[in-house]
Amino acid sequence: MPVRSESSRSLESAAMEDYLEQIHALIESKGYARVVDIAANLGISQASVTNMIQKLDTNGLVIYEKYRGTVLTPAGEKIGRDIRKRHDMLTKLLQNFGLDEATIYADVEGMEHHISQSTQRALEMLTEELENNPQMARRIRQRLARLRLPAEPPLNGVTE
Amino acid sequence: MPVRSESSRSLESAAMEDYLEQIHALIESKGYARVVDIAANLGISQASVTNMIQKLDTNGLVIYEKYRGTVLTPAGEKIGRDIRKRHDMLTKLLQNFGLDEATIYADVEGMEHHISQSTQRALEMLTEELENNPQMARRIRQRLARLRLPAEPPLNGVTE
DNA sequence: AAACTAAATTAGACGCGACTAACTCTCGGG
DNA sequence: CCCGAGAGTTAGTCGCGTCTAATTTAGTTT
Numbered sequence: 001m002p003v004r005s006e007s008s009r010s011l012e013s014a015a016m017e018d019y020l021e022q023i024h025a026l027i028e029s030k031g032y033a034r035v036v037d038i039a040a041n042l043g044i045s046q047a048s049v050t051n052m053i054q055k056l057d058t059n060g061l062v063i064y065e066k067y068r069g070t071v072l073t074p075a076g077e078k079i080g081r082d083i084r085k086r087h088d089m090l091t092k093l094l095q096n097f098g099l100d101e102a103t104i105y106a107d108v109e110g111m112e113h114h115i116s117q118s119t120q121r122a123l124e125m126l127t128e129e130l131e132n133n134p135q136m137a138r139r140i141r142q143r144l145a146r147l148r149l150p151a152e153p154p155l156n157g158v159t160e
Numbered sequence: 161m162p163v164r165s166e167s168s169r170s171l172e173s174a175a176m177e178d179y180l181e182q183i184h185a186l187i188e189s190k191g192y193a194r195v196v197d198i199a200a201n202l203g204i205s206q207a208s209v210t211n212m213i214q215k216l217d218t219n220g221l222v223i224y225e226k227y228r229g230t231v232l233t234p235a236g237e238k239i240g241r242d243i244r245k246r247h248d249m250l251t252k253l254l255q256n257f258g259l260d261e262a263t264i265y266a267d268v269e270g271m272e273h274h275i276s277q278s279t280q281r282a283l284e285m286l287t288e289e290l291e292n293n294p295q296m297a298r299r300i301r302q303r304l305a306r307l308r309l310p311a312e313p314p315l316n317g318v319t320e
Numbered sequence: 321a322a323a324c325t326a327a328a329t330t331a332g333a334c335g336c337g338a339c340t341a342a343c344t345c346t347c348g349g350g
Numbered sequence: 351c352c353c354g355a356g357a358g359t360t361a362g363t364c365g366c367g368t369c370t371a372a373t374t375t376a377g378t379t380t
Contacts, residue, residue, distance in 0.1 A: 015337060035358060048338055050359055055337095067345055067358060097282035110274025119267045121307065122257035125300045133296065140285045147281065175367060195328060208368055210329055215366095227328060227375055 011059070014113035017083050018042060019052050020061060023072060024080025032069050086112045086120055093127045096137040097144060171219070174273040177243050178202060179212050180221060183232060184240025192229050246272045246280055253287045256297040257304060 012020075022041050026033040035053070039046045057064035061076030072080060090108040115123070130137050172180070182201050186193040195213070199206045217224035221236030232240060250268040275283070290297050 013336080036356085044337090045339060046358065047340080047360080052337075054359095094279060094282070097279075097286075099278050099282060103276050103278050107274060107276050107279045111271045114267060114270025114274070116263050116267050118259050118263050118304075119254060119257075122254070122259060122300060122304060125303050126257075129296050129300060133293075136289050136293065136296075140282060140289060143285050144278075144282060173366080196326085204367090205369060206328065207330080207370075212367075214329095 012061075012079060015052065016056060016059075016061070017079060017113050019049070019056060020072070020076050020080035021083040021087065022080075023062065023070060024077060024084060027072065034069070083112055086115055089120060089124050089127065090115075093123055093130075096127070096130050096140070098141040172221070172239060175212065176216060176219075176221070177239060177273050179209070179216060180232070180236050180240035181243040181247065182240075183222065183230060184237060184244060187232065194229070243272055246275055249280060249284050249287065250275075253283055253290070256287070256290050256300070258301040 019038065019042070022038050023033040026037055026041070030037075035046050035049045039049045042049070053062060053064050053070055056062040056076065061073055061079065063071045063073060087108055090111055091104060094104045094107065179198065179202070182198050183193040186197055186201070190197075195206050195209045199209045202209070213222060213224050213230055216222040216236065221233055221239065223231045223233060247268055250271055251264060254264045254267065
């Protein structure tokens with residue numbers, strides 16, 4: 001589907017963004033990003049990682065030297081950092097609602113590639129406002145809890 | 161990337177969901193879904209539509225008869241309806257922040273395939289609470305507006 | 321009823337991002 | 351110093367979702 005507007009950083013696919021996010025995280029935590037670690041963290045084969053790294057190099061997002069390490073260019077680093085920021089922002093937002101961590105993680109993973117700058121800023125502020133208004137988040141959590149209870153067994157019987 | 165949890169209705173790709181959403185919308189508004197209309201609305205070629213419809217038939221989501229129309233099965237209709245619901249929910253949520261319509265549309269289009277049931281419910285309630293609390297949305301809009309103004313020219317000069 | 325036109329379909333191709341299998345390189349221990 | 355294990359790479363394939371070009375069908379129009 002084409003369309004897009006301001007939302008379009010489009011030259012980078014969701015897959016490329018995932019790699020850059022991961023490489024960025026590894027460099028931050030370990031000081032370097034090895035193929036084997038990227039592969040493990042992303043749950044894919046090493047061959048796929050090498051492939052993509054070569055493509056990222058072609059696109060000027062990393063600097064790649066065969067059998068040597070991989071380094072982010074400023075452009076690549078910006079993308080990695082931005083995606084991480086979106087990731088953290090969405091996670092924080094969703095954590096207000098008492099959802100289970102696996103669900104939050106999966107949804108964030110899916111959504112983080114599809115959020116424009118403007119929407120990101122809006123949701124950041126929403127998250128802040130929500131934190132200044134704990135009773136709103138509380139009410140939502142309660143309403144959600146109530147939503148699931150109807151399926152529970154009526155509390156009167158032998159639980160064994 | 162694997163993972164997924166409750167978020168996984170995974171047997172249907174994002175593309176398939178887009179088609180089902182579109183077919184559902186066309187059937188609702190016109191009573192039938194023609195290949196040429198689906199193609200136009202999705203911005204892709206008719207050949208691609210025929211292809212995908214055959215695949216959707218194989219997967220039991222539509223009933224396809226060559227050169228005749230296409231009809232949703234109950235399973236397909238459910239998916240189409242659900243996606244539409246997520247679409248509308250996300251749109252409503254984002255409309256609170258004064259973003260421009262094209263941005264909202266693009267972001268929603270991207271996000272709607274990546275939201276679990278639980279997250280959807282949570283965001284629905286958030287949207288409701290936001291509507292009961294217009295001053296919160298107002299404050300966010302104002303803060304966003306303020307965020308952009310710093311780039312404006314200082315209001316003292318010749319505007320021509 | 322024949323012809324024309326618009327819709328639908330088929331055939332064949334492509335790019336992306338993943339895979340496996342086979343190889344090549346690097347580097348630390350002996 | 352060399353050599354083996356583990357890291358990295360290459361080659362070749364696959365499925366998905368798209369495309370264009372060519373073909374077939376259906377539904378007017380006359």
